Amino acid sequence: MHSAYRITLALLGGVMLASAHAQMQASMPPSTQHAASPADTRQNVDFPPMLKQKTLATMRMHLQGLAEIQQALAEHRFDAAAQIATMKLGMSSMHGDQMTEEARYMPPGMRHLGAQLHQQAGEFAVAAQDAAVTGDSAKPLLALSRMTQTCVACHATYRLH
Template identity: 35%
Template sequence: MKPTPILIAATGILVLGAVSVAAQQHEHAPMPTDDRQQLDFPEPMRKHMLMNMRSHFEALGDILAALGEGDGPKASRVARERLGLESPAAAACVKPAKRTGSEEDHMTHMASMMSQVMPEEMRAIGYAMHESASDFAAEAAKMQPGGDPKPALKALAKVTENCAACHSAYRLR
């Protein structure tokens, strides 16, 4: 049976009506609330923190690529140098009271300022992320070429769990 112009027009009207009803229902649907703690860092600190988080994300990508190639030592090196406790990225998450003079000398001015304004709970999650990255680096270093990546991946999951915990609790303004 060939569609007639009336059938085509009626179908069009029904589709438009359904879209209109759906749009009206969507307009009245309650917006989900964002219960995360909003952080109002000064703009230079905000930019620095966002840059650090993007760098962390890129490091995770490089780690996964290395693991995908079966190169545990490379994944370990990336984690140690870019995410671990000894990396420059960890500086803001180390409590000022725990730093030695030489550690303070290696901190950037921005990381030092951030460590003073970052909420204590956020710093603790950040420290746990950097600590788990160091643990991952140790596990990945054990991986032989073509070896089983499961222990390293299990350790890497703890890194991303900490990332998710922080992003679930805090947001930057």
């Protein structure tokens, strides 16, 4: 197995674990959240309950997109990986009013990381389309790693409350 691919698998596994942990924490009663995670120093971001649920669903869609991209890359389906990135993580994945509403509640750093992720998805799509011609997966794997790192940075810093 190519070492860059193994690294990407490890990074995605970490994001999936962090997302699962965050989802578990979000569903726990407040009294048990602190007992389960006393060292959680992430910044709470207060969202109205319905918007929080929609935002978490969008984040799960992004995570599913990362998993689908990884599968497509493993199968050398670079055009499919580019399309997935565009539809599930790129600017096309934004949900109009929801995006505007979310931005009202996000601290500037969180907004920056979100915008960065969507921009990186576009960069990944270009790298994957190039790989469809060249067969070289190094650039899309690096771009996927950058997207994953952005997800990790956001989830390590912020917590929807």
